[in-house]
Amino acid sequence: MSGTPPGRRGSGAPRPVTLGARERRRRAVTGGGSRTAPAPLLVPALVAVAFLVVPLVGLVVRAPWTxxxxxxxxxxxxxxxxxxxxxxxxxxxxxxxxxxxxxxxxxxxxxxxxxxxxxxxxxxxxxxxxxxxxxxxxxxxxxxxxxxxxxxxxxxxxxxxxxxxxxxxxxxxxxxxxxxxxxxxxxxxxxxxxxxxxxxxxxxxxxxxxxxxxxxxxxxxxxxxxxxxxxxxxxxxxxxxxxxxxxxxxxxxxxxxxxxxxxxxxxxxxxxxxxxxxxxxxxxxxxxxxxxxx
Amino acid sequence: MRRTATVAVVALAALGLAGCGSDDAGSGGSTSPSGSASASSDVTGQITVLAAASLTESFTTLGKQFEAAHPGVKVTLSFGASSALATQVTSGAPADVFASASTKNMDTVVAAGAATDPKTFAENVMEIAVPPSNPGKVTGVDDLARADVKTALCQEQVPCGATAAKVFENAELTVEPVTLEPDVKSVLSKVTLGEVDAGVVYVTDVKAAGADVEGIEIPTDVNASTSYPIAALSESENAATAAAFVDYVLSADGAKVLAAAGFRQP
CATH class of the missing domain: 1.10.3720.10 (MetI-like)
Structure with missing residues (x-):
């Protein structure tokens, strides 16, 4: 959808820019997209993360460590x-x-x-x-x-x-x-x-x-x-x-x-x-x- | 794409709101807990009854009869090991009535403040169930101690397991089971499938299984019994109907169904 700039990778024209190893890896993972996410995607994503992580936190908190x-x-x-x-x-x-x-x-x-x-x-x-x-x-x-x-x-x-x-x-x-x-x-x-x-x-x-x-x-x-x-x-x-x-x-x-x-x-x-x-x-x-x- | 997402979010929000709304209405409407059967105008709506696995047949009948006697009432039944159901109740599972196969599991629920004043409505004793062909040639409780007899029992914390343990204690036997099942009906199904030579279940389970299993009686001097208490739950959102159902189980009509299933009166 919109919000993502056109793909930078494989666009043909060689770029006179040398990327650091970290940035190269980031682009390899994210496909070179923007770092920020639009709110309609970010909010449900955070809900999903909370839903997956909260039960595990419950397990750790409830544990009778002593x-x-x-x-x-x-x-x-x-x-x-x-x-x-x-x-x-x-x-x-x-x-x-x-x-x-x-x-x-x-x-x-x-x-x-x-x-x-x-x-x-x-x-x-x-x-x-x-x-x-x-x-x-x-x-x-x-x-x-x-x-x-x-x-x-x-x-x-x-x-x-x-x-x-x-x-x-x-x-x-x-x-x-x-x-x-x-x-x-x-x-x-x-x-x-x-x-x-x-x-x-x-x-x-x-x-x-x-x-x-x-x-x-x-x-x-x-x-x-x-x-x-x-x-x-x-x-x-x-x-x-x-x-x-x-x-x-x-x-x-x-x-x-x-x-x-x-x-x-x-x-x-x-x-x-x-x-x-x-x-x-x-x-x-x-x-x-x-x-x-x- | 975006429109679909919006619709989904709106629908979810509406669901959430509806859920809150019905919760409020429920707790508001349950202000007359001891209405019991006399206030039959309050006896309506839906109740959830958690009952011991051994009550499967009798409570299914009782639920239907109760629905017939009170049009507009829907009884939802959930059967399982009393110990598992007690855990569900104490961890806040939404339910209205709990019927346990032992006082121990009911005591747990009462101690947690989830129910008050349980009433004993039935008693049950143990019996050995064997497949009709009796592959282990089991003729009495002593045979269960034989190494070549595959026996299925309930887990110790489940009433049928605890009561079976009492039987073996009375008979001074050491029985090495091949499996400890989660509830009495699982033991029975292992017998009906012929996967074990014997299972220790309630007399009512042998009766309910009909021709699928053969029952071998345990002599009264070594047999053990367990009591079945029932109580409406404090968290019930339909206390009047819950109390009416409890009364119905304790009534003469209820006793008739239970007696037909092979339960004893307390």
Whole structure:
């Protein structure tokens, strides 16, 4: 709209002005626009910021800092955190092993029905997690259409185990990785892959030596996003895996229950998760806080 | 573009104003709290009833009957673990009546000043629910202590969890559940899906589930009971209707519905 001066970048005429590094970066981020924002944009933007930040302030203000250690030590926080960390890490590892090849198939092949396939595998992204949990239960539960054979033939029952937690988390979180990596693969310059192939590299070699290195930043970002989503998983987990301390009671479930019995513990557990999230954001600052697009 | 934004902002502002307006009207109109059923002209409008999960069937019926008896009244029911509902009430959730499956959770609400003078309207005892095929071959409460029997219980802070714990204490059993569920209906659904071999629920839940589960009685000498108190909430914006609903649950008509569901009279 109006208010923004015509783009200065790429306007053709060379400018006899040397920009400082800081200014160059600013222009790269903002597209060279003006520093000031018109009030109709600025005011809603500030409302949005307040809305997003105020609840977190509430969490920090309400926290019982003085006996934080005793409360955390007395609750099942450590057990729940340990369970959450290893299950979400395992879920991310599984997502990497099968999700990256899936992203490649979606981005690089033209198999029939690819659009339907893409819709199917990204469905968990928009599906309410509880529905995912019910679906998992009906497929892999003891009476599920696959689970019953696992039970009858091998005596394996998945629900209410840590395996179920990992499965629920993978189900909900893997699409984040797939979508991120697929986007990167589509945006990547295929000329390099073609060049490598022309020079005699096999398809797997091209994938390993050219494609993967090109999308490494997105791969990392997708993996962290996937991990964070797995860490926060609640609905599918409590539906499919239930809740038992040390086995299936992850941090979000512990927070939920603690709110009824020990609100102080719930606040502290939430803060622990908040800290983890902040750490993720810091780790990803190059990607998100500087507004790159790939 | 700009026009759309303006319209949206105006609409939001109007919504906000309307919200404030109705709040004022509500608090202004609720100045006669102890009107109860006798002042039936006040019994109108909408009320929200928070009720223990085990009351799902009976309170759904009671709500419908109450609506039929008082045209113009709309009863909105919300069911969940009594402990979760108590937390909602004490954190200011807008509601008019709270019906708990244990005195403990009601006491929390009363202690927080959110309700006064709760009345006990029913009692309930525990029963073992197993899938119709009884895969764990459960015949009595002792079987729940077997390592090969997968048992679902409620969380300790939920009344059904606390009452089940009392049963095990009476029977001197140590039961290692596979899952601690958020409320009694979640336990029941794990049984109806056949995912666990047994769940400890209320007799009323076994009755409500019909053919989906099989009930195995717990002997009276080890069984434990829980009391159901009900109270209108202090923050109610429709106190007359809330009080009338509480009276209705405590009335002979209410007792009939509750008895049919398998509850005992206190």
């Amino acid at each position: 006996d934080a250690w005793d409360i955390l030590h007395g609750s099942q926080a450590a057990t729940a955190l340990r369970l959450s960390l290893w299950t979400s890490t395992l879920a991310t590892a599984i997502a990497l092993v099968v999700g990256v090849p899936l992203a490649w198939v979606l981005a690089r092949t033209d198999l029939p029905g690819l659009r339907v396939l893409r819709a199917l595998v990204t469905l968990p992204l928009v599906l309410p997690p509880v529905v995912g949990g019910v679906a998992l239960l009906l497929a892999f539960g003891r009476n599920g259409f696959l689970g019953r054979y696992l039970d009858q033939w091998f005596g394996i029952t998945i629900p209410f185990s840590s395996t179920a937690v990992v499965m629920a988390e993978t189900f909900v979180a893997m699409p984040f990785l797939v979508v991120t990596v697929e986007g990167a693969l589509r945006a990547a310059n295929r000329g390099y892959e073609d060049a490598a192939a022309t020079l005699g590299a096999g398809r797997m070699t091209v994938f390993r030596r050219v494609t993967l290195p090109m999308v490494t930043p997105s791969l990392a970002a997708g993996a962290v996003l996937c991990w964070a989503r797995a860490l926060g998983e609640f609905g599918a987990t409590i539906t499919f895996a239930g809740s038992f301390p040390g086995r299936t009671q992850t941090m979000p479930i512990a927070v939920y229950y603690a709110l009824e019995t020990d609100p102080d513990a719930a606040v502290l557990l939430s803060l622990v998760l908040l800290l983890v999230s902040v750490a993720i954001l810091v780790a990803l600052r190059d990607r998100w806080l500087r507004g790159s697009t790939v």
